[in-house]
Amino acid sequence: MRISRRILAGLATASLAVSVTSCGGGSDTSGSFDDTVTVGILHSLSGTMAISESTLVDTEKMAIAEINAAGGVTVGGKSYKIDYIVEDGASDWPTFAEKSKKLIDQDGVPVVFGGWTSASRKAMLPVYESKDAFLYYPIQYEAQECSNNIFYTGASPNQQSEPATDFMYKRSPAAGKPFFLVGSDYVFPRTSNTITKEQLKSLGGKVVGEDYLPLGNTEVAPIISKIKKALAPSGGGVIINTLNGDQNVAFFKQIQDAGITPSNGYYVMNYSIAEEEISTIGPEFLEGHYGAWNYMMSIDTPESKKFAADFKALYGSDRVVADPQESAYNMVYLWKQAVEDAGTFENSAVREALVGQTFDAPQGPVEVMPNHHLAQTVRIGLIKPEGGFEILEETDGVVFPQAWNQFEPSSKGYACDWTDPSKGERYKL
Amino acid sequence: MLLDSLFNGVAIGSVLLVAALGLAIVFGLMGVINLAHGELMMLGAYTTYVTQLIFKLPLLKTYYNAYVIVSIFFAFIVSGVVGILLEKTVIRKLYGSPLETLLATWGVSLILQQFVRSVPLAYGTGLVISLIIGLFLPSVFSSKLKESVNFKYVKFSSWIFAALAGVLSGNLISSSVSKLSRASARNVDVTAPAWMRGQVEILGTAFPKTRLMIIIITLISVIAITLFLNQSAWGMRIRAVTQNREMSDCLGISTEKVDIITFGIGSGLAGVAGVAVSLLGSVGPNVGGNYIVGCFMVVVLGGVGNLLGTIFASFGIGIMTDLIGAGRLLSIWPDMPLPLSNTINFFATTSMARVMIFALIVIFLQFKPTGLFPQKGRMVES
Numbered sequence: 001m002r003i004s005r006r007i008l009a010g011l012a013t014a015s016l017a018v019s020v021t022s023c024g025g026g027s028d029t030s031g032s033f034d035d036t037v038t039v040g041i042l043h044s045l046s047g048t049m050a051i052s053e054s055t056l057v058d059t060e061k062m063a064i065a066e067i068n069a070a071g072g073v074t075v076g077g078k079s080y081k082i083d084y085i086v087e088d089g090a091s092d093w094p095t096f097a098e099k100s101k102k103l104i105d106q107d108g109v110p111v112v113f114g115g116w117t118s119a120s121r122k123a124m125l126p127v128y129e130s131k132d133a134f135l136y137y138p139i140q141y142e143a144q145e146c147s148n149n150i151f152y153t154g155a156s157p158n159q160q161s162e163p164a165t166d167f168m169y170k171r172s173p174a175a176g177k178p179f180f181l182v183g184s185d186y187v188f189p190r191t192s193n194t195i196t197k198e199q200l201k202s203l204g205g206k207v208v209g210e211d212y213l214p215l216g217n218t219e220v221a222p223i224i225s226k227i228k229k230a231l232a233p234s235g236g237g238v239i240i241n242t243l244n245g246d247q248n249v250a251f252f253k254q255i256q257d258a259g260i261t262p263s264n265g266y267y268v269m270n271y272s273i274a275e276e277e278i279s280t281i282g283p284e285f286l287e288g289h290y291g292a293w294n295y296m297m298s299i300d301t302p303e304s305k306k307f308a309a310d311f312k313a314l315y316g317s318d319r320v321v322a323d324p325q326e327s328a329y330n331m332v333y334l335w336k337q338a339v340e341d342a343g344t345f346e347n348s349a350v351r352e353a354l355v356g357q358t359f360d361a362p363q364g365p366v367e368v369m370p371n372h373h374l375a376q377t378v379r380i381g382l383i384k385p386e387g388g389f390e391i392l393e394e395t396d397g398v399v400f401p402q403a404w405n406q407f408e409p410s411s412k413g414y415a416c417d418w419t420d421p422s423k424g425e426r427y428k429l
Numbered sequence: 430m431l432l433d434s435l436f437n438g439v440a441i442g443s444v445l446l447v448a449a450l451g452l453a454i455v456f457g458l459m460g461v462i463n464l465a466h467g468e469l470m471m472l473g474a475y476t477t478y479v480t481q482l483i484f485k486l487p488l489l490k491t492y493y494n495a496y497v498i499v500s501i502f503f504a505f506i507v508s509g510v511v512g513i514l515l516e517k518t519v520i521r522k523l524y525g526s527p528l529e530t531l532l533a534t535w536g537v538s539l540i541l542q543q544f545v546r547s548v549p550l551a552y553g554t555g556l557v558i559s560l561i562i563g564l565f566l567p568s569v570f571s572s573k574l575k576e577s578v579n580f581k582y583v584k585f586s587s588w589i590f591a592a593l594a595g596v597l598s599g600n601l602i603s604s605s606v607s608k609l610s611r612a613s614a615r616n617v618d619v620t621a622p623a624w625m626r627g628q629v630e631i632l633g634t635a636f637p638k639t640r641l642m643i644i645i646i647t648l649i650s651v652i653a654i655t656l657f658l659n660q661s662a663w664g665m666r667i668r669a670v671t672q673n674r675e676m677s678d679c680l681g682i683s684t685e686k687v688d689i690i691t692f693g694i695g696s697g698l699a700g701v702a703g704v705a706v707s708l709l710g711s712v713g714p715n716v717g718g719n720y721i722v723g724c725f726m727v728v729v730l731g732g733v734g735n736l737l738g739t740i741f742a743s744f745g746i747g748i749m750t751d752l753i754g755a756g757r758l759l760s761i762w763p764d765m766p767l768p769l770s771n772t773i774n775f776f777a778t779t780s781m782a783r784v785m786i787f788a789l790i791v792i793f794l795q796f797k798p799t800g801l802f803p804q805k806g807r808m809v810e811s
Contacts, residue, residue, distance in 0.1 A: 211660055222779055225437055226755050250709055250711065253639070259627075
């Protein structure tokens with residue numbers, strides 16, 4: 001035990017040294033701050049979601065450290081150092097609401113960066129609306145929601161699934177072939193697939209099957225035989241995959257064994273597999289399939305490379321950055337800019353200043369729209385044999401976000417605009 | 430078509446069977462409701478992962494292709510030893526009180542889940558190695574030594590030796606395989622060697638190799654356990670104790686030893702199931718929990734205390750899952766009346782197929798509460 005302790009102690013001191021030196025840049029200027037502002041960070045640090053959400057905490061901390069190193073936030077002529085309180089949502093949705101209350105009432109933070117699952121956002125929403133506080137939410141989601149008190153920096157469906165479906169139907173190697181939809185059995189895949197079905201109807205495409213795997217179940221043999229039965233007559237086709245977490249591992253291992261591979265004409269488009277997931281599932285199973293995101297680590301711009309390099313320098317060379325992390329990074333900077341423009345931390349002024357903010361994000365320029373979502377670039381990537389994406393196409397400039405989906409009959413013709421008091425959450429176009 | 434369907438059913442069934450086989454012994458023969466059975470499977474799956482990484486070391490790289498076979502034995506030993514420890518420390522005190530056993534083993538399952546989350550796998554492996562040495566070292570000493578007064582000191586020092594060996598091997602693994610030196614709640618992945626990936630073609634139909642491998646593992650396990658129970662001396666003792674514990678005790682069978690061996694074998698089989706399961710999906714702390722309900726379902730449906738019943742039940746459920754879930758009835762009988770085909774279509778999704786199968790089992794058990802092959806004999810009457 002002694003040896004291991006020594007090694008552990010050595011590791012601990014080494015990592016301490018690293019973190020001290022990396023913070024060194026920030027602490028040099030710390031003497032020159034006039035004041036401190038404390039913000040809230042609220043993600044799951046324990047439970048099922050901890051694996052994903054802790055990467056967001058890391059990224060948000062990095063953005064805050066960068067801002068501090070560059071002189072902090074300047075509001076009304078005074079420079080503020082950003083301090084943060086990290087709370088654990090524990091992968092438990094009521095806990096998210098409870099901790100939000102604590103951060104707003106007890107700690108008096110002007111803003112909370114937090115959440116991942118739609119369930120946690122839905123739990124937090126009433127808290128922020130009743131207290132007129134502000135939540136920044138960084139994940140691509142199913143939309144059909146537009147709150148005055150939430151700022152959504154992830155993709156809405158028309159910034160991810162719709163361009164992806166369009167690509168698969170028109171320009172992929174399986175163009176024109178039928179679609180099969182697979183997902184985990186909960187709200188996001190079902191909503192997303194409803195949208196995809198409506199979209200394919202208007203494109204003239206065909207959905208030949210749809211199946212949902214109950215959460216926790218990894219027996220995909222019946223799904224595989226259904227896929228084969230449905231797609232084999234047309235010599236392959238497109239599979240839209242919205243499976244959750246480790247169900248993906250079972251799915252990809254088994255479809256490869258069953259011969260459902262790109263070389264046989266079957267192409268899978270994934271909405272929840274990013275760089276992190278590619279390395280966990282194993283690129284040998286995913287090679288040749290597709291993904292759609294706003295940010296991909298392989299974007300060849302100085303901003304993107306710097307973002308990835310900074311993250312690796314801070315947290316280890318084996319770490320990767322992915323779309324959700326980029327969204328989390330952007331939202332910290334966008335908040336800083338909005339606060340500086342508003343000249344106050346006060347909510348309604350910041351909210352007004354936020355709309356129209358632009359930022360040179362790692363993915364390219366982004367802009368905050370009146371519906372509290374981000375206009376951003378959409379990219380389609382092919383998964384490479386060594387992991388990561390090869391970017392096949394990206395949109396010319398940004399795609400404007402739609403909070404209310406235009407393919408879904410119940411929300412068609414509606415939009416959201418918080419800058420005009422007569423329009424608000426949902427108005428008819 | 431028919432062959433394809435049959436194969437799918439057998440493939441699903443063999444996963445159920447290999448997972449339930451250990452439970453059929455522990456729950457069926459001993460009557461212990463072991464809720465930690467799933468976690469013993471999880472340990473087997475993690476053993477596969479550790480073995481895989483160790484076989485990637487330069488020293489063993491040439492034998493990498495064989496690691497799955499080796500890990501079957503390792504998994505059997507690891508889960509078996511943990512099972513024996515569980516029996517010695519917890520379950521032995523609770524024989525005859527099923528409710529307490531249920532709660533205690535559920536607690537153990539939580540402990541084991543948290544253990545793999547928060548202890549680096551290298552040190553976990555070290556701990557298991559020291560347990561194996563500690564439990565088995567005393568049995569190699571000569572019986573003369575065992576009878577001497579100082580044997581307790583010998584036993585004690587053998588445990589110290591075991592602990593040392595465990596710490597050393599833990600450190601060795603942790604320094605040579607960096608992936609195992611940090612604790613992580615993240616799911617890990619077992620990649621089958623190249624010869625086990627892809628398909629083979631038999632009679633014009635392509636079969637996934639991993640599924641075939643699982644069927645083979647299941648077959649070997651079933652044959653081995655049947656031979657052991659019916660042909661070996663210990664198997665006979667186990668059956669004797671199952672049938673009448675008091676009488677066997679009177680006839681000089683060490684029931685304590687029989688309990689340990691039975692439980693150890695049942696747990697070891699859970700480890701083998703873990704290897705099979707790791708080939709299909711990812712390996713994580715919750716992997717066992719996904720299978721435990723299915724295991725109990727199979728054992729209860731088959732009839733408690735009957736291996737043959739377990740086999741029939743698991744293949745039955747497997748074939749039913751495929752028939753309902755993949756909507757095969759429609760392709761067998763394409764022009765059936767509309768209301769019927771609509772109903773079948775409604776149940777032809779994975780979620781609904783599960784609902785349907787549970788419903789069918791509940792109905793079946795209403796008419797035959799003791800399962801497919803009820804146990805006959807003295808134990809039932811008592």
